[in-house]
Amino acid sequence: MQHENRMPRLLLLASTLAFAAGCSIVNDADDFVIDEGCNLDLTIERFIPHVRQRVEYRVVHEDGDGIVLDDGRVTPRLDALAVFEPLGFENGRLIMPGSVFPQTSTGLRAGGVDFWADVNRTMGFQFDPSSADHGWSLSDICRDLPRATANVPVSPFFADADEGSVFVHNVDFDDLIDPDGLPLGVEVEFEGLAGGLPDGVNVDDVRVEVHVEGVELPARSGTLGEREDRAVGFWRTNSIRALLDRDLILTGSAQLPSILIDGENYRVRVLLDVDGDDFFAAGGTDRAFEFEFPATEAGLPLCALRRDENGLCERTGRKFNSAGEGEDVTLISVLVNPRDEPSAVDEAADNWLQIIP
Amino acid sequence: MRRLLAPLLTLALTATAAAQPAAPAGDASEDEEYDPQGPAALRTQGLDDEQARLRFQVAQRLYEQGQFEEAGREFERAYDLSQRSSLLFNAYLAYRDAGLLPQATRALAGYLEAEPDAENAAQLRNRLRSMEARVTEQEAAEAEAEAERLRLEAEAQRLEEERAAAIAAQEARDREDAQSLNPLGYIVGGVGLAMVGGGVAAGVISSGERSDLEDACPGNVCPVDFDLAASQDRVNAASLAADVLLFGGAAVMVVGVGLLFLRSGEDDEDAPSTVAGAACGPAGCMATVQGRF
Structure with a gap:
């Protein structure tokens, strides 16, 4: 008789185990995701040796079409370019929304950034033990970022400082490979800006930035039909007069070569930090000028904006190529002058650089 | 009543044993204090030897102390030593007072056999018959009780054996189930x-x-x-x-x-x-x- 009392307990045990079988798992792969790329979000620190030097960031990845060099390395694809003329700060954080490509295939280099200081002032990178430029390479910078915010456009003034990459200056230099760039670039020419500034503003103190964004570019994932906006170019100087007075290659203009896809639309925003507080504030004296155009080698749609005597909008510049040799390429020229109508400053969208005291 | 009679019995037995030679059984009438229902009726005739007298005295003392069964035995031993029939009568009284009906009956029967012509023989014989009937009944009851006791013991043993057998059978089944x-x-x-x-x-x-x-x-x-x-x-x-x-x-x-x-x-x-x-x-x-x- 007492054995009959065991049956409900046995059935309860069997039911519990059966329930557990449906609710517990030994293993799963739900925590894996496909790389979607990310913002370039790089903070550099202690760059005092390079404050007065030209510094260039090259956002690159390997797409499988690179050239294999003699030393076995493969040229990466240039996805975005940031140029500081000169760097102008010791510590700073740059965010270029959506500029880093995902890893396209196993074994290929995931999206990263090669950056270098033009120590020998040749405008090109040379890795020479005696008189070398200082270069560093960071690969796969998206992998450790929080996936939910990896591609969210945000100003570094409002972003969480822990979410980006931090690089502290060191002397462990890398031999950078010149990337393969696109055949089209952009040049921004400044004309008569000093006369357009408010009274009392010293043009020497005006910080100028150029932001170049692709409008509905083919998605970095390569998925057909998917399009996205993303940053492809950044240029900065902290003294426009120094730029205008400079009788060098970049006299009076900002050049960002090899970043435009033929036939795609781009938006260029030129920002002037008139009040000199290193922040582009809305509603103040800071100014923004926006130009949107289709990039093309055949047409010169911006000629109407130009007032040069030849009516040409086309210049030649130097293209990035794997051999590091100069190659004439087309630059879409944008002329900025005081007669252009300023656009509104968008603090959250226009502040890509935060200089950290 | 017993406390009142005990000094008289002691006095009578002591005086008789010390002053008189043992009398024959037929001299029972000479015991002026004889009472067939009490200790004063103890017979003392014939206690002429020392051993018998000592036994008698011990029996007398035991009787006075209310140890009737032991007193009865001592009277019988004194009788065995002296063959004085009056001692059997004393034993009868002691056994009677002890409630030992069979021993009292046996002692009284011995007395009447030794003194068939005693003064109150007829009365004593009637008493003896009554006592024998009661003994017979008592023996029959005892026999019946003994038989019942034996029957119950047998039943208990049978039940114990059945229980042990059941346990053994269950254990055997459990072993079988386990195997x-x-x-x-x-x-x-x-x-x-x-x-x-x-x-x-x-x-x-x-x-x-x-x-x-x-x-x-x-x-x-x-x-x-x-x-x-x-x-x-x-x-x-x-x-x-x-x-x-x-x-x-x-x-x-x-x-x-x-x-x-x-x-x-x-x-x-x-x-x-x-x-x-x-x-x-x-x-x-x-x-x-x-x-x-």
Whole structure:
């Protein structure tokens, strides 16, 4: 008789185990995701040796079409370019929304950034033990970022400082490979800006930035039909007069070569930090000028904006190529002058650089 | 009454034993204090030897102290030494007062046999007959009680033997049950064990698939051209199989162990001994068993 009392307990045990079988798992792969790329979000620190030097960031990845060099390395694809003329700060954080490509295939280099200081002032990178430029390479910078915010456009003034990459200056230099760039670039020419500034503003103190964004570019994932906006170019100087007075290659203009896809639309925003507080504030004296155009080698749609005597909008510049040799390429020229109508400053969208005291 | 008569008895016995030679049984009439119903009636004739006298005195003292049975025995011993029939009468009285009817009857009968012509012989014989009848009845009752006692003892022994036999039979059945486990339990338990083994194998496969996935996707981030969905399907399918087989196998093994101890149903032909079933659904698998232990 007492054995009959065991049956409900046995059935309860069997039911519990059966329930557990449906609710517990030994293993799963739900925590894996496909790389979607990310913002370039790089903070550099202690760059005092390079404050007065030209510094260039090259956002690159390997797409499988690179050239294999003699030393076995493969040229990466240039996805975005940031140029500081000169760097102008010791510590700073740059965010270029959506500029880093995902890893396209196993074994290929995931999206990263090669950056270098033009120590020998040749405008090109040379890795020479005696008189070398200082270069560093960071690969796969998206992998450790929080996936939910990896591609969210945000100003570094409002972003969480822990979410980006931090690089502290060191002397462990890398031999950078010149990337393969696109055949089209952009040049921004400044004309008569000093006369357009408010009274009392010293043009020497005006910080100028150029932001170049692709409008509905083919998605970095390569998925057909998917399009996205993303940053492809950044240029900065902290003294426009120094730029205008400079009788060098970049006299009076900002050049960002090899970043435009033929036939795609781009938006260029030129920002002037008139009040000199290193922040582009809305509603103040800071100014923004926006130009949107289709990039093309055949047409010169911006000629109407130009007032040069030849009516040409086309210049030649130097293209990035794997051999590091100069190659004439087309630059879409944008002329900025005081007669252009300023656009509104968008603090959250226009502040890509935060200089950290 | 006894306390009042005791000094008289003592005085009479002492005076008689010390001053008079033993009298024949027929001299009972000379005992001016004889009372057949009390200790004063003790007969003292014939106590002429020392041993008998000492016995008599001891018996007398015991009687005074109320130790009637011992007094009766001492009177009888004094009689054996002296052959004075009056001592038998004394023994009769002592046994009578002790409530020992058989001994009193025997002593009185001896007295009347030795003194058939005693003064109150007729009265004593009537008493003797009454006493003998009562002895007979008492012996019969005792015999009957003894017979009942023996019967009850036999019954108790029989019940004890039956209980021991039942225990032995139960133990034998338990040993038999333990030795003859339900073979269905072995089958189900084996199936469960095989399922657990399959679960382990599926778990190893799942871990291997995940390891491959981790190699291809460092930091759990995969290249764009990687077929993540297919890899996830492989890992998750193997994991699900491992889950189902491990937990389901464990459940089936438990059921199998339970079945091992299920009776085969020989005791009850009307009900099936065991009913086992298993089913799987979206929430998992369940195994059930019903039966009698």
